Amino acid sequence: MKHILLFTAFAGLLRLLAACASLPAPKSADDSLVVGRFVLSFPDGFFDRQPRSVDSRMLLHFYLPGERRHVSVFTSGGYFRFRSRGAGELILTGYDLTLRDNGVEYQLTDRLDQRFTTLPHEVVYLGETTISYTNPQQVNRQSIGLESYTVQNMFTASWRYEYWDFGKSVTRSWDTEALKGYLQKKDPQSPWLSYEVFQGS
Numbered sequence: 001m002k003h004i005l006l007f008t009a010f011a012g013l014l015r016l017l018a019a020c021a022s023l024p025a026p027k028s029a030d031d032s033l034v035v036g037r038f039v040l041s042f043p044d045g046f047f048d049r050q051p052r053s054v055d056s057r058m059l060l061h062f063y064l065p066g067e068r069r070h071v072s073v074f075t076s077g078g079y080f081r082f083r084s085r086g087a088g089e090l091i092l093t094g095y096d097l098t099l100r101d102n103g104v105e106y107q108l109t110d111r112l113d114q115r116f117t118t119l120p121h122e123v124v125y126l127g128e129t130t131i132s133y134t135n136p137q138q139v140n141r142q143s144i145g146l147e148s149y150t151v152q153n154m155f156t157a158s159w160r161y162e163y164w165d166f167g168k169s170v171t172r173s174w175d176t177e178a179l180k181g182y183l184q185k186k187d188p189q190s191p192w193l194s195y196e197v198f199q200g201s
Helices: 176-186
Strands: 002-007 032-042 052-054 059-064 069-074 079-084 089-101 104-117 123-139 160-173 197-199
Touching: 032 089, 032 176, 059 079, 069 079, 104 123, 104 160, 123 176, 176 197
Parallel strands: 032 123, 123 197
Antiparallel strands: 002 104, 002 160, 032 052, 032 079, 059 069, 059 089, 089 104, 123 160
């Protein structure tokens, strides 16, 4: 799994944030709330830094074949949520993440194919997905496919790039009580609290 590490002389001026602090309300009787948690783990080191986990500001990408539409949503504390019609299947197709730390910009992009079953009129719980990236190794430019990376330098400063490779594994776990606590905290008056929870595996 290849990733890119960017060194820049200037930090960006804008940062995209997760919108909407509360839960989206259902618009029809068949609507479902898709909710889950997504975490990146770097037990052997975050690139050339200390081990860490990342659970916020990741932009997740889903495809809903039954609705013929794509949904992109940010994580906050690992959690994400969005409304759907609950028809058939949804696919987590990947994520994008940009982190800035002490003048260094880290860009991670990964393509996934995690498939989940959905139902109408349910809270569709996708569980907690943890992607572990191990054994970080710096590689040369020829060892990484650049088609997934786009860099636009809006300043006059030059960029210095480093390219990295990781081993990758994916695990999923379930904690329905934690999910219910999250929903209650986000919106104590939400109609979703009366819906059944469906494990969208």
